[in-house]
Structures are given as structure tokens and as C-alpha cells.
Amino acid sequence: MTATTLRVSEAAALIGVSDDTIRRWADNGRLELTKAPNGRLTVDGVQLAALAQELAAEAPSTAPSTTSTRNRLTGIITKITRDTVMAQVELQAGPFRLVSLISREALDELGLEVGTVAAATVKATSVGISL
Secondary structure: OOOOEEEHHHHHHHHOOOHHHHHHHHHOOOOOEEEOOOOOEEEEHHHHHHHHHHHHHHOOOOOOOOOOOOEEEEEEEEEEEEOOOEEEEEEEEOOEEEEEEEEHHHHHHHOOOOOOEEEEEEOOOOOOOOO
16 A cells, blocks of 8 residues: 555644644644645645644643543534433534433533533544545
8 A cells, every 4th residue: 555645635634723734834844745746735644644643742631630541532512412311412523523422411410512612532442444
């Protein structure tokens, strides 16, 4: 399999920033942009992955230290569907939409509403990756 080369807009969407941010990072030497044969600027996928890891390491952790769950995505609640026993909560974390089913009691205790900043934690024994 060949290395992935991404357009600036694709790289920005994957990292969750604007195209201009990618270009600023290139101007500051944080990323290297290459001109493709069609004239578009591109980013090497390996280099983008390394930057994503740097950004994650720089971000302040808001995770409680008493949890073993390491996959934590902070976002904003965009939709809640309630019934008498359960609630479906939709959270937008950058380009990622996460949906969680929680008890109505937990929803009420946490005071979750549309517009609330919250975090989704994910712990799974099996996670699939696809192209």
C-alpha cells in the first residue's frame, strides 16, 4: 500500500481545524506542504499523523485520573431523544458524531441538555478500522 497524500482541505478536516490553520502551520514550519502535479498543495499522511499525536500530547487532559478509559472525545451535545426509561444523546466532537444510549436517570442527574459541553469515553475490546 502506498503512503497517503492529502489535500489541505482533507488534512484540515481530519485534524479538526481550518484550511488556513494547515497553511499557517506550513508557514511556521510545523508541516510541509508539497505541490501535486495538478497544482494543489498536499500534506503527507505520515507527517499529519505525527502532528496529530503532537497536538493530542499538547492538549490539556480533562479526563478524571480515576478512570481507565483513555479514548475520550470532548464535544457539544447536539440532540437528545428521551423516553421514560432511556435517552439517546448525540455529541459532535469535531468532525465526529457520537451517539450514546444512557438511562434517563443518568441524563437527568448529569443535567445534560442540547448545547452542553460533554465528553464521550469509549472503551471497547474490539474496534474496527476500515478504508
